[in-house]
Amino acid sequence: MYDVVIVGAGVTGCAVARYLSRYEVKALVLERGDDVCVGTSKANSAIVHAGYDAENGSLMAKYNVEGSRMMEPLSKELDFAYDRCGSLVVCLSEKDLPRLWALYENGVKNGVEDLRVIGRAELLDMEPNISPDAVAALWAPTGAIVCPFGLTIALAENAAVNGTEFRLNTEVTGIRRENGYYVAETNQGPVEARAVVNAAGVYADEIHNMVSEKKIRITPRKGEYLLLDHATEGYVKHTVFQLPGVLGKGVLVSPTVHGNTLVGPTALDIEDKEAVNTTADGLQDVIAKSGLALRDIPLRQVITSFAGLRAHEASHEFILGEVSDAPGFFDCAGIESPGLSSAPAIGLHMSDLVAEKLGLAMKQDFKAERKGILDAKKLSAEERNELIRKEPAYGQIICRCESVSEGEIIDAIRRPLGARNLDAVKRRVRAGMGRCQAGFCSPRVIEILARELGIPESEITKNGGDSKYIVGTAKDRI
Amino acid sequence: MEKYNIVIIGGGPAGLAAASAAYDEGERSILILERDKELGGILNQCIHNGFGLHTFKEELTGPEYAKRFSDQVAEKKIEYRLNTMVMDISPDRMVTAMNRTDGLFTVQAGAVILAMGCRERSRGALNIPGYRPAGIYSAGTAQRLVNIEGYMPGREVVILGSGDIGLIMARRMTLEGAKVKVVAELMPYSGGLKRNIVQCLDDYGIPLKLSHTVVDIQGKDRVTGVTIAEVDSSNKPVPGTEEFYSCDTLLLSVGLLPENELSKTAGVALSRITNGPTVNEQLETSVDGIFACGNVLHVHDLVDYVSEEAAMAGRNAARFVREGRISDRSRELPIHVEGGPRYTVPCTIDPARIPEQLTVRFRVGSVMKNRYVSVYLDGERVLRRRRQIMAPGEMEELVFKKSMFEAHPDLQNITIRVEEA
Numbered sequence: 001m002y003d004v005v006i007v008g009a010g011v012t013g014c015a016v017a018r019y020l021s022r023y024e025v026k027a028l029v030l031e032r033g034d035d036v037c038v039g040t041s042k043a044n045s046a047i048v049h050a051g052y053d054a055e056n057g058s059l060m061a062k063y064n065v066e067g068s069r070m071m072e073p074l075s076k077e078l079d080f081a082y083d084r085c086g087s088l089v090v091c092l093s094e095k096d097l098p099r100l101w102a103l104y105e106n107g108v109k110n111g112v113e114d115l116r117v118i119g120r121a122e123l124l125d126m127e128p129n130i131s132p133d134a135v136a137a138l139w140a141p142t143g144a145i146v147c148p149f150g151l152t153i154a155l156a157e158n159a160a161v162n163g164t165e166f167r168l169n170t171e172v173t174g175i176r177r178e179n180g181y182y183v184a185e186t187n188q189g190p191v192e193a194r195a196v197v198n199a200a201g202v203y204a205d206e207i208h209n210m211v212s213e214k215k216i217r218i219t220p221r222k223g224e225y226l227l228l229d230h231a232t233e234g235y236v237k238h239t240v241f242q243l244p245g246v247l248g249k250g251v252l253v254s255p256t257v258h259g260n261t262l263v264g265p266t267a268l269d270i271e272d273k274e275a276v277n278t279t280a281d282g283l284q285d286v287i288a289k290s291g292l293a294l295r296d297i298p299l300r301q302v303i304t305s306f307a308g309l310r311a312h313e314a315s316h317e318f319i320l321g322e323v324s325d326a327p328g329f330f331d332c333a334g335i336e337s338p339g340l341s342s343a344p345a346i347g348l349h350m351s352d353l354v355a356e357k358l359g360l361a362m363k364q365d366f367k368a369e370r371k372g373i374l375d376a377k378k379l380s381a382e383e384r385n386e387l388i389r390k391e392p393a394y395g396q397i398i399c400r401c402e403s404v405s406e407g408e409i410i411d412a413i414r415r416p417l418g419a420r421n422l423d424a425v426k427r428r429v430r431a432g433m434g435r436c437q438a439g440f441c442s443p444r445v446i447e448i449l450a451r452e453l454g455i456p457e458s459e460i461t462k463n464g465g466d467s468k469y470i471v472g473t474a475k476d477r478i
Numbered sequence: 479m480e481k482y483n484i485v486i487i488g489g490g491p492a493g494l495a496a497a498s499a500a501y502d503e504g505e506r507s508i509l510i511l512e513r514d515k516e517l518g519g520i521l522n523q524c525i526h527n528g529f530g531l532h533t534f535k536e537e538l539t540g541p542e543y544a545k546r547f548s549d550q551v552a553e554k555k556i557e558y559r560l561n562t563m564v565m566d567i568s569p570d571r572m573v574t575a576m577n578r579t580d581g582l583f584t585v586q587a588g589a590v591i592l593a594m595g596c597r598e599r600s601r602g603a604l605n606i607p608g609y610r611p612a613g614i615y616s617a618g619t620a621q622r623l624v625n626i627e628g629y630m631p632g633r634e635v636v637i638l639g640s641g642d643i644g645l646i647m648a649r650r651m652t653l654e655g656a657k658v659k660v661v662a663e664l665m666p667y668s669g670g671l672k673r674n675i676v677q678c679l680d681d682y683g684i685p686l687k688l689s690h691t692v693v694d695i696q697g698k699d700r701v702t703g704v705t706i707a708e709v710d711s712s713n714k715p716v717p718g719t720e721e722f723y724s725c726d727t728l729l730l731s732v733g734l735l736p737e738n739e740l741s742k743t744a745g746v747a748l749s750r751i752t753n754g755p756t757v758n759e760q761l762e763t764s765v766d767g768i769f770a771c772g773n774v775l776h777v778h779d780l781v782d783y784v785s786e787e788a789a790m791a792g793r794n795a796a797r798f799v800r801e802g803r804i805s806d807r808s809r810e811l812p813i814h815v816e817g818g819p820r821y822t823v824p825c826t827i828d829p830a831r832i833p834e835q836l837t838v839r840f841r842v843g844s845v846m847k848n849r850y851v852s853v854y855l856d857g858e859r860v861l862r863r864r865r866q867i868m869a870p871g872e873m874e875e876l877v878f879k880k881s882m883f884e885a886h887p888d889l890q891n892i893t894i895r896v897e898e899a
Contacts (some may be wrong), residue, residue, distance in 0.1 A: 227602070231739075255672070274698055277609040280715070304602030306610065385581035392578035397563035400513065437600035439616040443623060462612035466699035469612055470623065471726070472630040478655040 002028045002165075003041035003358055005184055005193035007172050007207050009033070011148065011340055011446065012332045013199030015347025021162035022351070022368075023360035028193070029156075029164060030186060032171035034464020035424040036417060037152035039201045041340070042221070042427065043276065043308025045265060046148050046256055046285025047239055049338040050087060050140035052107025052115060056164035059318040061110045063342035063349075068142060070344040078158055079372035080150035081257035088123065090293040092133045094243035103243065104274050109301055114141045127236060129294050143239055147257045148340055148371070148428035153417070155347070156433040158370040160416040162363070163314075168420075169413070169464065171235035172200075173211040175329075182329065195328040202273045202311045204319075211326040215243035216319060216333060220273050220309035223265025224282035228288075229301040230259035251289045253297065258430065263290045263297065266381055269312065278307045303435050310336035321353065330354055373411045373429055377403055398448070399441040401434025409445060413452045420453065422446065423463040442469065482557075483507035483799045484792075485573045485587035487564050487740060490519020492772025492779050492788040493593035494547035499792030500591075502555045505799060509585065510551070510558035511575050515797070518544030520618070521624045521781065526646055528673070532770040532782035539897065543781060565787070567744040569765055589767045589795040589859055592741055592755065593788060596773040598643070599733040606638075608695025608704075617643040617731040624654055632727025636704050637661040638692045641871075642779065645658065645761070649678035651729075652771040659723050662690040662706050664713055667845045668735070669871045671779055693720060701726050727777025734777045734788060744768055751821040758810050759793040759827045759836055766804050769795045776823050776839070779873050783839070787823075811892050818842040818849070818896035827892060828882045836878040838894070842868045846896065851876060854893040855886045863899060 004020060006013045009031035017029050033039070048071050054060035075082035091100040100117060107115045116139045123137045160166060165217060167188065174185040184191045200207045218449055228235075233255065242250025256264050266282045283305055290297050313319060313334030323329045330353060332346055339346075354360075374396050376384055386455040387407070390396040394407030412419045412428035419425040422432065424444055432438030432445065446469060450457040461467040484500050486493045489512030516522065521529070530539060534546065546715050551558065556898045560628035563576040563766030571587040583802035597634050598616040615623070616630050621643060625630045635651050640663040648658045661679060666689050668675055679897065689707065693715050694705040708719035736754040738746070746755045747764035754775040755763040765863045772784045797803070810826040819840040825834070846868045850895050853876060868874055876894065 015621040226605070231742075277695075278607045280607045280693060283605050283607060302602055302605060303600065305605055305607075381582050384576075388578065390578075395576055395578035395581055396561060397513065397576065400563065403563075403565070435600070435604055436597045436616075438602060439598055439619045442619060443627060457627075461699075461701075467612035468700065469631075470629040471632055474624050474628045474630055474654045476630065476655065478635075 001181065002026050002191065002193040003360070004028070004195045004197060005030060006197040007189055008199040008201055009036035009166060010039050010199060010201050011037065011152040011155070012335050012346055013197070013341040014152050014159060016197050016199060016332065016350045017159035017164045018155040018292060019347040019351035020354060021159045021164050022363055022366045023355045024363050025360050026353045027164045028191060029159070029166045030172055030184065030191065031166065031168050031172045033163060034168055034421055034461065035419065035427070036156040036166070037149050037427060038193055038463065040308055041148055041152050041309060043306050044148060044340055044443060045252055045254065045337070046145055046357055046374070047087070047252070047254060047341065048082070048144035048146050049341045050143040051112045051338070051341070052103055052138065052140060054110065054338060056106055056109040059320055060338060060342070064338040065111050066345035067342040068144070068391070070348070071144060073144060073340070074344050075217040077368055078154035078370045080154040082144060083257050084142065084144040085238050085255060086139065086141045087241060088127065089138040089241045089243050090123070090130065090134045091136045091245065092131065092292065093241045094135055096317055097136060099227040099245065100136060100138055100243055102286070103244065107138070107140070111188060112140060112142060115139070123159065126238060127240060127294070127308050129235060129296060131295055133295050134293060139429065143255060145239060146340070147255050151340070151343070152368055153428060154372060158367070161367055161370065166417055168445040172207060175207065177211060177236045177326065182266040190191060195330065195358055197330045197332060197350060197354060199332040201335070202309050204331065208331055208333055211329050212323045213325055214323070216313060218334065219269050219312045219314070220275070221312040221336065222268045222270050222275065222282070222307055222309055223281065224278050224286055224307045225262060225264030226283065226286055226299070226302045226305050228263065228298060229303050232298045232301050233259035235261050236294065240293055250292045251286055253290060253294050261298070265308070273309065276307045276309060278305045284309065284465055304437055312336050318342070320350065322357065328357060373408055373415070376405055376408060398444050399431035399434065401436050402430040404429050404431040404450060409448050410452060413449060419464050420449070421461045422449070425449065479584055479586055481586045482509040483588040484509070484591060484795050485585055486510045486591045486593055487567070487573070488512065488593035488595060488774070489517040489558055489783050490593060490595050490772065491521055491544060491547060492595070492774070493591070494544070494551055495589045495785040495788035496593055496771055496792035496795070498547060498550040498554065499789035501556060503793045503796035505796040508556050508692055510556065511562045511564050511573070512558060512560050513563045516550045517560070523622045525625045526650070529781055532780065533785055547785070557572055564740055568741050569745045571767055579890055588799040589769065590744070590772040591791050591795050592763070592768065592774050593736045593772050594740060594774045596725065596734040596736045596777055598730070599735055601730055603634050604732055605693065606692050609697055611695070611697040611699055611701050613697065613701030613726050614695065614728045615728070617641070617647045617729045621647055621650065624650055630654060630656065632656060634659060634725040635727045635729060636706070636723050636725045636798055637729045637731060638731070639663060639731035640670050640686060641731040641733065642670040642674050644729060645670045645674040645678040647729055647731070648684050649682060652682050652684070658684050658716050659725060660684070660706065661686045663688050664691045664694060664709060665689070667871070670689065671871060682737070691715065692761045695728060701728055704728050720771065725763065736774045736777065738774060741770070741774070749821060752823070756825045757823065758805060759824045759832055760794040760805065761787065761824065762794065762798070762805055767798055776821070779871070784861060813838065814893040815840065816890065816893060816895040819874070819894055822894060827895040829886070829889045832878065832880050832883055834880050837875050838878055839871055839873050839875045841892065842896065843870060845869045848898045848899045850899050852895050852897060853878065853882070854895060855882065855889055
């Protein structure tokens with residue numbers, strides 16, 4: 001019997017798990033994927049919103065502003081990539097200025113610090129590639145960018161180090177209440193718990209509806225993106241949004257913490273919760289809209305495109321807290337944007353709620369800090385040489401596009417909740433994330449994974465399940 | 479800090495030929511830096527034959543061809559370091575590299591020869607919509623898996639792009655027991671050599687669909703199929719022409735890109751057409767003492783020409799070191815192109831330094847039949863060659879002779895023009 005079972009190892013589930021691990025608790029995270037951070041958390045804008053956008057008084061506003069404040073100290077505590085680059089909401093028409101000011105007012109009410117409306121001259125100074133149509137912008141210096149994998153994996157690893165169990169490849173198929181506790185049926189057998197936290201992303205409605213008569217419905221809202229080579233670093237210096245206005249709703253153009261440029265997303269409500277495919281229309285839409293607020297976007301340097309699904313609930317509001325007709329069952333549902341930004345605040349408050357319900361005591365030996373995977377590129381030449389002398393694998397570059405060494409890949413595999421497939425390695429150390437898109441390094445990463453995990457190379461997958469990279473040996477069917 | 483007169487970045491066919499030629503020119507202080515675990519570069523995975531017809535007058539496999547050159551390097555006792563990644567090249571030719579045994583180290587080079595080769599264009603660069611499952615490989619990655627590792631990347635294959643590696647892999651996958659269902663090519667002509675279309679597709683009954691592209695990729699874990707559609711003259715898919723192919727593998731052979739990230743660190747100017755350095759008739763880049771050859775300079779069809787070009791870069795680098803001569807950039811004249819060629823290598827010529835014979839290579843932008851290729855010096859035609867057919871997939875060459883230039887002491891303009899025959 002567990003005290004708490006958390007369904008879903010996305011950023012929300014991992015944040016709840018991490019903050020809950022401050023308590024004396026027997027907690028288990030169930031994840032249907034082969035790694036943490038494989039759903040909505042891995043395919044989004046990678047933005048920490050300042051918090052001016054969400055409607056004043058909403059949970060989204062409250063958690064966003066608090067999450068945004070927590071993110072920077074958390075990035076130091078858990079060692080993940082974060083950069084407070086600031087964000088701009090660009091206004092493209094004099095006619096839209098009242099709405100830019102309304103956004104400013106909303107932000108001030110939400111408690112966002114240092115907001116300012118700036119004129120064209122200052123804007124041009126900050127972003128030389130801004131559109132000639134730009135008349136003004138809302139400048140939010142507290143806006144930031146974050147590595148969503150880095151954040152989620154850091155939360156998960158820290159939770160694991162503090163005693164949280166994770167079961168991967170484990171899908172919840174039913175939940176029932178029995179004698180005052182919950183039994184979660186999974187494809188790996190039943191699990192019993194005193195409390196359940198539903199952090200199942202686009203499937204949060206299905207999990208919720210297993211125990212509650214007050215049904216909710218999550219609609220997957222697809223967002224398609226283009227990612228540009230980090231040779232484009234510096235094209236934009238801040239996250240550039242476009243104020244929805246007479247020219248329609250635009251897309252954001254943002255630097256990423258790794259120096260790439262991200263363009264997107266679209267927003268299209270769909271039925272299929274697995275449909276993370278990109279579409280010709282969607283990509284065309286991103287390209288068309290990218291040029292509204294900025295000029296000369298280097299779209300020749302696209303290295304990949306991807307789609308993510310936001311867990312949209314009809315009221316466009318987070319559903320957080322204990323479900324009224326299911327005591328001990330806590331929802332974190334409808335976590336769409338600004339969900340990534342809000343994750344630390346959601347984790348903190350939800351874990352406190354659960355702890356209160358179960359009467360958990362604080363842990364005496366909670367380890368709040370976690371050291372991330374060493375990024376050898378950031379070392380000085382002397383430090384790097386010292387490291388290579390001790391661990392020669394750090395001298396062997398495997399991914400040439402992103403300059404990732406074998407040492408970093410081994411670390412990604414050996415650490416708690418280590419990588420077990422190619423994409424898991426990619427999310428942790430960026431091998432395969434670069435301009436050749438894993439063409440050169442995949443065979444070598446497979447070799448390292450197989451050696452470290454002690455399994456044949458033919459068993460290595462791209463991202464778990466049936467995604468085997470190799471299907472047999474040459475001439476095996478002749 | 480270590481010092482070498484010539485540091486060669488890359489131990490593939492270009493780097494090896496450059497090293498050997500620099501040695502023959504009298505240079506003894508040469509270092510080759512190679513990122514892979516053996517010399518030979520991409521030739522090691524090209525186990526098909528057809529290499530060396532021009533150079534050795536016999537048909538060799540890729541590894542055999544590479545061995546001819548790595549043997550020369552061994553005989554001449556030219557130094558090389560394997561598993562060594564060059565991290566940075568400075569404009570004053572300080573080369574920073576890393577490996578397991580030496581750690582991070584810097585070498586001061588008298589001259590640098592860029593010979594890093596190229597990489598394959600990925601799916602992302604084409605914005606092909608669909609899912610991102612396992613089973614999508616660049617043709618070169620699949621070639622490595624099959625030929626080096628002995629693995630099958632898939633059973634039922636669709637290939638997008640008819641570049642030479644795609645064609646070669648259509649045959650290879652078939653021979654290894656896979657079913658290659660179709661090769662789709664966006665352009666109305668193949669990007670590969672004619673002989674490869676005949677020997678790799680026609681001989682095995684594999685259909686080639688020109689003016690077709692992949693418009694959707696299905697499959698959540700592993701590829702389950704792709705949709706191919708015809709494209710119009712502006713390369714846009716034509717609605718209603720979609721055809722679904724059930725398959726577990728999509729191979730991409732959609733273009734090669736010279737790998738010039740290091741060149742950029744040295745401040746080397748690049749051509750927007752070739753994505754390789756702009757070079758003068760010495761194959762020297764815009765940075766003094768940094769030379770380029772092989773696929774990092776421009777993508778070749780035949781390794782024989784890579785070897786020839788690289789040997790020239792090696793000789794010139796050796797002379798640069800020996801004579802300390804610096805190019806007079808003000809004397810360099812650009813080679814203008816008209817009527818078809820997209821670029822030339824070299825891009826500029828210093829008429830005062832032209833060797834007895836200089837091979838100028840170029841590609842045309844579309845298929846052209848029955849043309850003359852002419853060279854004009856200040857408007858006077860000095861060379862004319864007839865071509866029955868020219869295609870973007872086949873590199874063209876012209877030999878400039880020193881004598882052509884001697885009659886034009888105050889030359890201002892060099893033009894290569896393609897004309898109707």
